[in-house]
Amino acid sequence: MALIVRKYGGSSVADAEKIKNVAVQIVKAKDEGDQVVVVVSAMGDSTDELLALAQQVAANPDSRELDALVSTGEIVSATLMTMALHDMGYKAISLTGAQAGIHTTSTYRQARIIQVDTTRVKRELEKDNIIIVAGFQGVTEDMDVTTLGRGASDTSAVALAASLGAKVCERYTDVKGIYTADPRIVPEARPLAEISYEEMLELSQYGSMHSRAIELAQLYNIPILVTSSFVKSPGTLIHGGEFMEVRNKVSSVAYDLDVAKITIVGVPDRPGIAASIFEPLATANISVDTIVQNASVDNITDLTFTVAEGNLGKALEVVRPVCESISARDCVGDAKLGKISIIGTGMQNAPGYASRMFKTLSDEGINIQLITTSEIRITCIVEESKVKDAVRALHKAFELDKND
Ligand code: ASP
Ligand code: MG
Numbered sequence: 017m018a019l020i021v022r023k024y025g026g027s028s029v030a031d032a033e034k035i036k037n038v039a040v041q042i043v044k045a046k047d048e049g050d051q052v053v054v055v056v057s058a059m060g061d062s063t064d065e066l067l068a069l070a071q072q073v074a075a076n077p078d079s080r081e082l083d084a085l086v087s088t089g090e091i092v093s094a095t096l097m098t099m100a101l102h103d104m105g106y107k108a109i110s111l112t113g114a115q116a117g118i119h120t121t122s123t124y125r126q127a128r129i130i131q132v133d134t135t136r137v138k139r140e141l142e143k144d145n146i147i148i149v150a151g152f153q154g155v156t157e158d159m160d161v162t163t164l165g166r167g168a169s170d171t172s173a174v175a176l177a178a179s180l181g182a183k184v185c186e187r188y189t190d191v192k193g194i195y196t197a198d199p200r201i202v203p204e205a206r207p208l209a210e211i212s213y214e215e216m217l218e219l220s221q222y223g224s225m226h227s228r229a230i231e232l233a234q235l236y237n238i239p240i241l242v243t244s245s246f247v248k249s250p251g252t253l254i255h256g257g258e259f260m261e262v263r264n265k266v267s268s269v270a271y272d273l274d275v276a277k278i279t280i281v282g283v284p285d286r287p288g289i290a291a292s293i294f295e296p297l298a299t300a301n302i303s304v305d306t307i308v309q310n311a312s313v314d315n316i317t318d319l320t321f322t323v324a325e326g327n328l329g330k331a332l333e334v335v336r337p338v339c340e341s342i343s344a345r346d347c348v349g350d351a352k353l354g355k356i357s358i359i360g361t362g363m364q365n366a367p368g369y370a371s372r373m374f375k376t377l378s379d380e381g382i383n384i385q386l387i388t389t390s391e392i393r394i395t396c397i398v399e400e401s402k403v404k405d406a407v408r409a410l411h412k413a414f415e416l417d418k419n420d
Contacts, residue, residue: 018050019050019053019181019183020051020053021180021185022054022186022188023054023186023188024055024057025057025169025190026057026059026060026061026063027190028057028189028190028245029056029060029096031060032096035059035093035096035100038097038245039097041245042146043146051141052147054097054146054147054149055149056090056094056149057089057090057093057169058086058090058093058152059093059096062089062092063086063089063166066088069085082124082125083125083127083162087112087113089152090113090152093150094111094148094149095110095148097148098110101148107145107146110147110148110149110150111136111148112150112161113149113150113151113153114153114154114159115136116136116137116149116150116176117134117135118132118153118176119131119132119155119157120154121162122157122162123162124163126165127154127156127164127165128228129154129232132176137176137180149172149176151170151172152164153172166226167225168226168228170187170225170226170229171226171229173185173187174232174233174236174238177233177236177238178232178233178238183238183239184241184253185233185239185241186240186243187241188245189245190245191207191244192207192251193207193208193243193244193251194207194216194219194242194252194254194268195207195268196208196411196416196417197268197408198270201271201408202407206417206419207249207251207252208252208268210252210253210254210255211252211253211254211267212255212256213230213234214361215267215361216254217230217231217234218390222270224270237256239254239255240253240255241253242254265361265362265369266359266360267359267360267361267416268360269356269358269410269411270357271355271356271403272355273354274324275305275324276324276325276327277322277323277349277350277353277385277386278320278322278349279318279320279346279348279350280318280346281346281347282344283317283318283342284315284342284343284344285317286315289342290309290319292338292342296334296335297331297334302334303324303327304321304322304323305321305323306397307319308320308386320386325351328351352399352401353397353399353400354400354403356398356406356407358394358414361392362392363391363392363393363394364392369394370389373394373413376406376409376410377396377406377409377410379409380402380409382399382406383399385397385398385399
């Protein structure tokens with residue numbers, strides 16, 4: 017008898033019919049004699065709808081109340097799923113995050129899990145119940161409800177898998193797995209059989225999964241199987257072990273259109289300048305992604321960094337007075353940018369990846385504005401309108417359409 021920890025995303029439980037379909041899948045696992053713990057997200061877009069509702073009653077809703085509000089989304093899907101299981105004649109119980117023992121910090125909207133007390137879950141498993149846990153939420157020491165950040169039901173599932181000692185955390189969603197590129201843009205994109213935690217962490221920056229779920233999985237060495245709740249598919253195994261196949265070192269091409277850049281021209285090159293620019297941005301809670309500063313000529317340099325498009329206006333407001341005070345020549349913003357990355361392990365030790373990427377983009381007539389790299393990623397910032405063509409060209413150039 018194995019212990020299965022499984023998570024179903026919002027699209028898998030979007031309506032009554034889908035909930036009943038998932039219940040059938042859960043029952044199959046139970047019938048095989050396994051113990052089953054299922055984490056569910058809120059139905060469809062219901063978290064967004066609850067947040068929008070809050071905006072209608074208050075310009076600036078209180079975060080404690082917001083957390084209590086949005087946590088109900090997952091409670092709705094967990095209770096409905098449990099009722100569907102009862103209707104099929106199975107023993108099942110729904111648990112909120114608090115009831116499932118998920119203890120968190122009190123940072124509302126972004127709470128972190130401190131500890132999972134599995135006593136109740138284990139007791140219910142012993143009673144032969146299928147357990148449906150409301151994802152995305154936990155409880156503080158003071159019994160206040162918290163949420164773990166958007167998309168964090170993934171993190172709830174991995175935390176439960178780790179603390180219950182499950183061998184793997186299964187994540188069911190509306191796609192077949194982790195793809196070599198977004199299949200809506202690249203029709204030849206295919207699901208990968210496996211991917212490393214490190215690569216997946218990079219990909220999570222592009223919204224494919226809650227990054228803290230992957231960090232947690234890596235920390236506790238819990239593989240995550242990403243697969244579809246709609247079609248049969250072997251899925252993608254995210255893991256940290258030996259890779260069975262020798263494969264093309266680039267595993268995927270990712271992109272993001274939500275990129276804007278700010279360039280500060282003619283910055284005096286002396287200690288403290290970068291701090292004077294980025295400290296107020298941090299205070300204003302604006303996250304900065306890529307930062308590039310050139311070597312200076314005559315003690316004058318240019319500094320460029322990127323932010324999310326929605327933050328461009330606010331970032332310029334923060335940075336302009338600083339530019340004046342340090343006598344920088346100019347400060348310009350550009351929202352029409354996007355970024356593309358090739359991701360894969362082992363790139364750093366093998367020459368030629370960067371040049372192949374740059375050559376591919378140049379053959380497409382795409383100008384690269386900024387370049388950044390990490391051990392397992394090369395990223396280029398380009399004009400937003402060129403991003404999709406770039407993704408298609410890179411997918412082809414790195415032969416990601418071919419099987420490993
Ligand atoms: N329902 C939450 C959200 O939409 C959490 C999740 O789906 O994982 O962000
Ligand atoms: Mg943009």
